Amino acid sequence: MLVLGIESSCDETGVALYENGVGLIAHVLFSQVATHAAYGGVVPELASRDHIQKLLPLIGQLLTQSQRTLAEIQGIAYTRGPGLSGALLVGAAFAQSLAFARKLPCVGIHHMEGHLLSPLLEQNQPEFPFLALIVSGGHTLLVKVQALGDYEVLGESLDDAAGEAFDKTAKLMGLAYPGGPLLAKLAEQGDAMRYALPRPLLHRADLMFSFSGLKTAVAQLIDKEDLRCVKVQADIAASFQAAVIDVLVAKTLKAVKQTGLQQVVVSGGVSANVWLRTQLQAGLTQLGAKAFYPRLEFCTDNGAMIAFAGCLRLAAGQVSEFDFSVKPRWSLNELRL
């Protein structure tokens, strides 16, 4: 079954073709980062306006690139939530209408299911059951993945997502938007031991996260220190990054011990962070466990993961006909196959 996947939950328009038995055929992505940079954050209305302009041209590009035709597509999948409602609605309305016109099965996919299954697009892939750490600008989740559609959220952030903390802290430090990756780059030259920042909820028995207090601690630090000094900037960045990563790694290792699961999928924009990968690797090796990552370009939002998750669900007989309502808030716990 050849499945078209459409992702439009935030500030990237992604489309892809996946065929079961064959694999990923092609994928195309348009990132709106430049549009939102001038505003210092994602403007939902502008994101929606951009999605409706880019979606169909991207699908045209996808078909040309893969040398496939519309007539060959046998199923359609789109991101139904969570995300920005107006942005989600563009992909949902288009996908369901295209499916209606071509009389094809269609399914709405949970964006985080896309992320946590994305390492299954790679050669080196985990087998069910496994643990998933999803860290992005919008989410920080530890999930127990029993099988397709059987997920238990073990921990999540009570306030800011990890990537959001990176971006907000970068903004406090005067870095350009989106600052998270710039802050991580700056941290490479810094001394992570120079400033003692809190490790929120580190010693709590549960697997919850909290990152908003850390951002406040950095704000206080910035007031005291001279940010014009490059060394100070790098040391603050390194100290902040170490604090976030320490908590992410500690909670993930705790989850490995609690569940006994030896395979950990790491996905989402922050999963590209080098320090996170190094620290997690060290910790997991000690426990005899192993990490699985999607390729770098699939760490962030993309259509490939939606086409893939959609293909699995459609192959299992799931369809959502005619209804293109979206779910801006949607817990993974609610999912079934």
Added chain:
Amino acid sequence: MQLLAIETSSDACSVALYQQGALLVHEAIMPKQHSQQLLPMIDALLAEGQTSLTACDAIAFGRGPGSFTGVRMAAGVAQGLAFGVNRPVIPISTLAAIAWQARVTDLQTYLLATLDARMHELYWAVYRLAANGLEEIQAESLTSYQDLRHFLKQAPFESPVICGPGWAAYAPKEEVCWQLAAPVLPSARSIAELAALNWHQRIDPADALPRYVRDKVAVMATIK
């Protein structure tokens, strides 16, 4: 000629099927239900017309102005349907649709179509009946009620028939000197009729985009 028309720019949701001059219309007021009801409505409409989407020569949609989400939904559905059956799209102004609904037979009469744009502003445009439906006399605008009144005072035409729900939302109750049509919402009925009259305006589905009129929707961050 067979056309399918979609209109979702307001709380009303309507679909119309134009078949060789005959018109079938399904409509309902359904705030926030459009995304669940629109495709089932189209399905029922096509069934009643004993036809299919592939038998349609084009898809028409109300391209705004109106609710941003609503007009984007109409554009997304029109794009999906049209791309799916390889047909062109005909975008129709929601203000023109309102004027068309309130049209009078006198060709010299001007029609002022209005919609409530919220934030103390109206979307409006002025039309006159013409061979291809409507002739646009004053392009779609976004202004306060006061600025619209100012425009009307200086306008080179006699007081127009005022239609659409925008005017009543801002005009003081004592304003009796105007000719008012019933404040109807845009309907797929008039979208279909105008599309049939503007057959030459069909475009590629990828170009079937909303026209928001209000383009300033965010404030740039101040660069420190």
